[in-house]
Amino acid sequence: MKAAIFKGKGQVVVEERPKPTVREQTDAIVRVVLACVCGSDLWFYRGVSDHPVGSVGHEFIGIVEEIGTDVKDIKQGDFVIAPFAYSDGVCANCKAGFQTACIHAGFFGQGAEGDGGQAEFVRVPYADGTLFTVQGKDFSDETLASLLSLTDVMGTxxxxxxxxxxxxxxxxxxxxxxxxxxxxxxxxxxxxxxxxxxxxxxxxxxxxxxxxxxxxxxxxxxxxxxxxxxxxxxxxxxxxxxxxxxxxxxxxxxxxxxxxxxxxxxxxxxxxxxxxxxxxxxxxxxxxxGGPAPVRAYMQHLYDAVINGDINTGKVFDLTTSLDDIAEAYAAMDERRAIKTLVKVSEL
Ligand SMILES: [Zn+2]
Ligand SMILES: [Zn+2]
Missing domain, CATH: 3.40.50.720 (NAD(P)-binding Rossmann-like Domain)
Known part of the structure; x- marks a missing residue:
């Protein structure tokens, strides 16, 4: 599969990587439909903060392609929104609404194989606790962009x-x-x-x-x-x-x-x-x-606001690229030619 790989300051390139597979039986593999570049990606892109060389991106929506045997609520074929951090959904911190402090929490796009959202496929740990299922698939591009904003920026x-x-x-x-x-x-x-x-x-x-x-x-x-x-x-x-x-x-x-x-x-x-x-x-x-936003906690409320037409936060994306053009997606934000770049990866 194709994945955006961080190589060092100012360098994000698309390379072939092994398609991720179910590793723990609580995992799901998601085929990415839309991804995007985050303002926080610019910190390592500009060399301001350290980041391991490897897979990047933590904001994506897509279709569940495969699930482990212990996944109960999420099903193959579901259209899902992934918050930028995964969480089990059942520990005390999750129940208190701070999923980013889950005892099993982790962030997508930390350089490991198959864990970045700017890629064709992503392995999602604790799929039942992490993923939010969207009802239906018939949405305008504007609505899809608004749903994508719920992965991080709007929830944050x-x-x-x-x-x-x-x-x-x-x-x-x-x-x-x-x-x-x-x-x-x-x-x-x-x-x-x-x-x-x-x-x-x-x-x-x-x-x-x-x-x-x-x-x-x-x-x-x-x-x-x-x-x-x-x-x-x-x-x-x-x-x-x-x-x-x-x-x-x-x-x-x-x-x-x-x-x-x-x-x-x-x-x-x-x-x-x-x-x-x-x-x-x-x-x-x-x-x-404040701190890392538990966007999973706000997902239902903000999803309803998008679906009801109360908010149109997809408008924050003012540039669209393909995954192959990910370098431009980063450069445009770095040079402030774009507020936020949407990356089209596959068809819904
Ligand atoms: Zn982000
Ligand atoms: Zn938890």
């Missing part, structure tokens, strides 16, 4: 909003206008935010989508300047809830600086050398929640 944006405790009438600040930040905007709107201020880039296409999804104000400055503008916009009070959707030291500092006394920063950007000021947050009673 939603987790940021839930972690920040967004509630009806809130003034919410979203730090970052990448795919996760934009998903955070639509999530804050779903939870009833009245005012949504986005702190992000100068990219018009991102502003347009942010406004369409509920942003009321856009601040295209960074660092101290961004903090100043936000404080001016909120009568020097700050935001009731803050969504940190980047993960850099600067974005963390901004997120905590604009949090109103008593607010919570919901953080989903993987921290890269980011430090939080224990003393400053203490005196302002500012809290912090």
């Amino acid at each position: 944006g939603y987790h940021a909003a839930v972690s920040a405790g967004v509630k009806a009438g809130d003034t919410v600040a979203v730090v970052g206008d990448g795919a996760v930040g934009l998903s955070g905007v639509i999530s804050a709107k779903m939870l009833g935010a009245e005012r949504i201020i986005v702190l992000g880039s100068t990219h018009e296409d991102r502003h347009k989508l942010a406004r369409e999804w509920g942003a009321t104000d856009i601040v295209d400055a960074r660092g101290d300047e961004a903090v100043k503008v936000l404080m001016d916009l909120t009568d020097n009070v700050g935001a009731n809830a803050v969504l940190e959707c980047v993960g850099s030291d600067e974005s963390y500092k901004t997120a905590f600086a604009i949090a109103r006394a008593g607010a919570i920063v919901g953080r989903v950007g993987v921290p890269h050398n980011a430090e939080v000021d224990a003393t400053g947050t203490f005196y302002r009673n500012v809290g912090m929640r």
Whole structure:
């Protein structure tokens, strides 16, 4: 089979790999229909963080091709959405809604054979706990793209909003206008935010989508300047809830600086050398929640929102490539020519 292979900084190429097979009887083998590139893939692509050489990609939807003998709920031929982390679905952490902290959790696309989503086939451990079955197969390309967004980006944006405790009438600040930040905007709107201020880039296409999804104000400055503008916009009070959707030291500092006394920063950007000021947050009673989003926990709710037409988060994909053109999928995001790239792998 063909699979995207990370070879080192700036190099993701398509190569032939052995098709994965059922290894544990709780596994399923999924034929990938759609995959995509994640903002977090750019960290290793740019050489900012380490990643083993090998298979990559953790966002995919597809058709179950084969199951182990212990798989009970998932069936051959099912159309499934895979969250970016697999989980058994039955341990205490899974039951508490934190599947990314499952005692059997693992992430797809960690360089091992047959475990990356940017490939023709993927081995899915703990298929019953991990996979979400879609009813029917007759969907528009737009709906399929929205279903693909539930594998990570939309669930992650939603987790940021839930972690920040967004509630009806809130003034919410979203730090970052990448795919996760934009998903955070639509999530804050779903939870009833009245005012949504986005702190992000100068990219018009991102502003347009942010406004369409509920942003009321856009601040295209960074660092101290961004903090100043936000404080001016909120009568020097700050935001009731803050969504940190980047993960850099600067974005963390901004997120905590604009949090109103008593607010919570919901953080989903993987921290890269980011430090939080224990003393400053203490005196302002500012809290912090969040981490790797348990997107499996939000799947049914967000799936219903997609199917009912309440959200159209597939719009976050503004470039489509084939698996053979995966290098362009990465390059376009790296060079910020695309917000997020959808990769067509096979027919549904
Ligand atoms: Zn991702
Ligand atoms: Zn578990």
